[in-house]
Structures are given as structure tokens and as C-alpha cells.
Amino acid sequence: MVTKKYASLTQIQSLISQGKTSCSDLAKYYLNQNKENKHLNAMLEVFEEEVLNRAAIIDEKIKAGTSGKLAGMFLAIKDNICYKDHRVSASSKILENFKSTYTATALKRLLDEDVIVVGRCNCDEFAMGASNENSAFGPVKNAADERKVPGGSSGGSAVAVQADLCLAALGSDTGGSIRQPASFTGTIGLKPTYGRISRSGLLAYASSFDQIGPITSSVEDASLLLEIMAGKDELDATSSSKEVKPMAINTLAKYNIAYSKEALESEGLEPSVKAAYLDLIKNLENDGHNVVEISFPYLEHMVPCYYVMTTAEASSNLSRYSGMLYGKRSEHSEDIESTFKKSRSEGFGNEVKRRIMTGTFVLSADFYDAYYSKAQRVRRLIQQESNKILKEFDFFLCPTAPTTAFEIDGEKSKDPIQMYLADIFTVQASLAGLPAISVPTASFDGLPIGMHLMGRPFQENDLLNIANTILTYGS
Numbered sequence: 094m095v096t097k098k099y100a101s102l103t104q105i106q107s108l109i110s111q112g113k114t115s116c117s118d119l120a121k122y123y124l125n126q127n128k129e130n131k132h133l134n135a136m137l138e139v140f141e142e143e144v145l146n147r148a149a150i151i152d153e154k155i156k157a158g159t160s161g162k163l164a165g166m167f168l169a170i171k172d173n174i175c176y177k178d179h180r181v182s183a184s185s186k187i188l189e190n191f192k193s194t195y196t197a198t199a200l201k202r203l204l205d206e207d208v209i210v211v212g213r214c215n216c217d218e219f220a221m222g223a224s225n226e227n228s229a230f231g232p233v234k235n236a237a238d239e240r241k242v243p244g245g246s247s248g249g250s251a252v253a254v255q256a257d258l259c260l261a262a263l264g265s266d267t268g269g270s271i272r273q274p275a276s277f278t279g280t281i282g283l284k285p286t287y288g289r290i291s292r293s294g295l296l297a298y299a300s301s302f303d304q305i306g307p308i309t310s311s312v313e314d315a316s317l318l319l320e321i322m323a324g325k326d327e328l329d330a331t332s333s334s335k336e337v338k339p340m341a342i343n344t345l346a347k348y349n350i351a352y353s354k355e356a357l358e359s360e361g362l363e364p365s366v367k368a369a370y371l372d373l374i375k376n377l378e379n380d381g382h383n384v385v386e387i388s389f390p391y392l393e394h395m396v397p398c399y400y401v402m403t404t405a406e407a408s409s410n411l412s413r414y415s416g417m418l419y420g421k422r423s424e425h426s427e428d429i430e431s432t433f434k435k436s437r438s439e440g441f442g443n444e445v446k447r448r449i450m451t452g453t454f455v456l457s458a459d460f461y462d463a464y465y466s467k468a469q470r471v472r473r474l475i476q477q478e479s480n481k482i483l484k485e486f487d488f489f490l491c492p493t494a495p496t497t498a499f500e501i502d503g504e505k506s507k508d509p510i511q512m513y514l515a516d517i518f519t520v521q522a523s524l525a526g527l528p529a530i531s532v533p534t535a536s537f538d539g540l541p542i543g544m545h546l547m548g549r550p551f552q553e554n555d556l557l558n559i560a561n562t563i564l565t566y567g568s
């Protein structure tokens with residue numbers, strides 16, 4: 094668990110109401126933290142002047158008694174979330190100087206409650222990666238050990254929270270991009286149910302998977318941010334109209350929890366992570382929860398299924414970056430075809446190109462049935478099996494990642510398959526559209542370890558309850 098100057102928004106608001114601090118003081122604190130930790134490369138841009146101006150305005154609102162629920166909240170946003178008149182690049186050269194023409198619905202709802210946006214966070218290019226090394230603007234360093242990656246793709250958001258560059262951050266999660274970096278940085282990462290939060294204004298990677306979610310150091314901040322961002326949005330047809338109930342954290346509830354036999358026996362599971370997993374199982378049992386080992390037979394099929402589906406969706410989503418409509422147009426282009434080819438060749442990084450090509454291949458007429466339509470059927474099976482488990486149990490418990498943070502530019506970075514296996518436990522919730530949370534429970538050699546709970550659709554409140562309970566066990 095990370096130690097920060099301010100533990101939660103409630104603490105900040107109480108200090109403000111006692112006159113012990115103000116948004117303007119806090120703005121100076123967070124801006125200074127950003128200056129001192131610039132070398133971590135977590136932020137691509139800090140909105141310095143704007144933070145100071147907005148803080149002064151919100152201080153006035155607090156005095157007048159007209160401030161919103163998030164007055165005092167300093168938030169960093171992943172660089173794939175649109176904020177009107179601010180740059181948004183998805184950490185890609187192809188969008189390097191592109192400015193948003195509108196604000197993402199999720200962010201707009203937070204701004205309406207007086208959140209202050211500190212800046213935009215580095216990430217893997219177009220949210221494709223598990224180490225933040227795929228950013229066109231350099232890797233992010235893990236503040237627990239600067240030789241290590243922070244995880245990805247929301248690595249900058251996680252480090253921004255870890256290193257106290259902000260109180261909370263927004264990430265996006267397609268297959269683990271909020272949860273795995275949360276695990277590597279000792280923060281809390283929540284991926285909501287698919288459809289809980291509008292995707293309008295989130296640069297699309299794989300639309301049937303993508304969700305925005307919070308990375309925080311307290312459960313109550315995650316809960317508040319979720320509650321405000323959630324709910325139907327006319328601009329996203331896949332957003333759910335299911336009522337958003339006020340979140341209330343209850344640590345007395347006792348739950349039925351399943352844990353995975355296959356995860357425990359899986360080959361790539363580091364001993365330190367396995368020990369943390371077994372420890373948590375024991376702690377939950379001692380605390381009166383009903384914890385049962387079950388078998389989930391599809392573990393080895395999840396990563397291949399995820400990568401067929403998401404690369405297919407990415408190849409379609411990214412076709413809009415052609416040099417014609419948005420962002421970079423190659424200076425060497427002569428006609429329409431060379432504009433397409435050269436703008437993409439120069440603008441996209443290697444991992445993005447690899448995925449566009451893989452996705453185009455799995456969708457091609459000759460291979461569609463062998464790959465894409467087969468993966469769709471596997472996805473359905475995984476959905477069915479996951480829902481079956483959650484009929485009987487409140488949660489399915491796994492480690493968030495099989496390892497702790499690995500080296501920047503190390504072995505994993507050279508082997509895409511090894512990198513893809515970092516997602517082995519997180520992609521299930523994404524394939525099934527279910528909510529999931531990563532909670533820090535232990536550390537090994539100074540590196541944090543997170544545990545992962547997947548819950549029933551739209552039952553994020555239960556996930557937050559159990560996360561809060563788990564945090565009381567200490568690490």
C-alpha cells in the first residue's frame with residue numbers, strides 16, 4: 094500500500110473545512126510533487142497554470158457553499174481520455190499535437206463536481222501493452238524501484254497515484270490495463286462492469302472490452318469516482334441504463350468466495366505471488382468468509398481468445414488514423430495511397446502495427462472462421478462459465494498478475510507472447526464484461542503484489558466492500 098500525504102478526499106475536505114489547507118495550497122503541493130518526480134515520466138503534460146486558476150475558483154465556491162462533491166480532488170487522466178481543448182495523443186506520434194474537440198462524458202461528470210485535472214498520463218500507445226514501454230514518449234518508471242516497469246497500459250496513471258502526483262487517476266481497461274498496473278504499484282484499480290461508465294470520449298482500442306475506471310489509494314475514493322462517472326449516456330449506446338445506486342462501504346459483510354485451482358498451479362506464477370495468494374485465502378477464511386477452491390477449465394484459452402478478439406476490433410477502430418482526418422499526415426506523401434501508408438508507417442509504433450496486422454489477418458475472408466468466429470464462440474463459453482461460478486459465489490479470486498513488476502527493457506519486452514501472458518488472470522473479466530478490482534495485499538523485495546477479485550455484473554459495491562476488508566488485513 095502506498096503512503097501518501099493525503100489518504101483520501103474525505104481527509105482533504107475535512108482539512109479544508111477546518112481551514113488547515115485550501116485547494117490553492119493543495120495545487121502547489123501536487124504541482125511541486127510533479128516537478129520533483131518528473132524523471133518517472135508518468136505525466137506527458139501537467140496543466141500547471143490551469144490547476145492554479147481552477148483551484149482558486151473552487152476555493153471561492155467552497156467559501157460560498159456552492160462547491161461540488163469533488164472539491165479538493167486532484168485527478169490525473171490517462172492520455173486516451175478526451176478533455177476539450179487539451180491535447181490527447183494516446184501516447185502515439187500519430188496524434189502528437191492533436192487537441193480534443195469535446196470532453197469525455199465520464200470526465201465531464203467529474204468536472205461538474207469540481208474535480209481539478211492535474212495533467213495527462215503516459216500510457217502504452219493506444220492502450221496496447223502491459224509495461225508502458227510501448228509509449229512513443231518513453232517508458233514510465235515504477236516508483237517502488239525505478240528499474241522496473243509500472244505495468245500497463247495505464248502505467249502513468251498508476252505511478253501518478255503511487256508517487257503522489259495527484260490524489261487519484263483515471264485509467265482505461267481493455268484486458269487488465271487498470272488492474273495490472275495497480276498491482277505493480279500498490280494502488281487500487283477498479284474495472285467497472287462493461288457499460289457501467291460511458292465510453293464516449295475514450296479513444297477506442299477494442300470497443301466491446303474498453304472501460305474507463307479509477308486508480309486510487311483508498312477504496313472510498315474509488316467508490317465516489319465510480320458513482321459519479323457511472324450511468325446512462327446518450328452518446329454511448331452500450332452504456333447501461335441500470336440505476337446507479339449510491340455506494341456505501343460495508344466491511345461487515347461475509348461472502349462466498351471461489352478461488353482458482355488452475356491459477357494456483359499455473360506454471361508462470363512466481364513463488365512470492367503464490368504465497369501472497371495463499372495468505373489472502375487464509376486471512377479470508379479466518380475472517381469468516383466461505384472460501385472454496387474451484388476449477389475453471391479455460392485458463393489457457395483466455396489469452397489467445399482475448400488477442401484474436403481485441404486485435405480484430407483494433408484493426409477496425411484504428412483505421413480512422415489515415416493521415417486524412419486526425420493527427421499526423423506524413424510530409425512525404427504524394428497521393429491518397431501514400432498518405433495512408435506513410436502517415437501510418439511513420440505515426441504508429443511497432444506493437445500497434447503488429448496488432449493492426451494480426452487483426453486484419455484474423456478478419457480476412459480466408460481465416461475469419463478459423464480465428465475470429467472461433468474466438469467469439471470461446472468468448473461466449475468463458476462468459477457462460479464465469480457467470481456460472483458467480484451464481485454460486487460472490488467473487489472469483491485470483492492474483493492480479495503472475496509476477497511482480499519486471500525489468501524495463503528486460504526479457505519480457507523482447508517477447509510479445511511473454512508480455513501477453515502478463516494478462517492471464519485479468520482478461521477473464523474483460524471477456525465476460527464483469528467488474529473486477531485489484532487490491533494491494535503484499536510485497537516482495539520492495540515490489541507490491543495485488544490480488545484480483547471479479548464480481549457479479551453491476552455489483553461493484555460488493556467488490557469495494559471486500560477490497561476494504563482485505564486492506565484491513567495489512568500486508
Ligand code: GLN
Pocket residue numbers: 220221222223245246265266267268269270271298403516
Ligand atoms: N495488456 C493488455 C493488452 O495489451 C491489456 C491492455 C488494456 O487493458 N488496455 O491488450
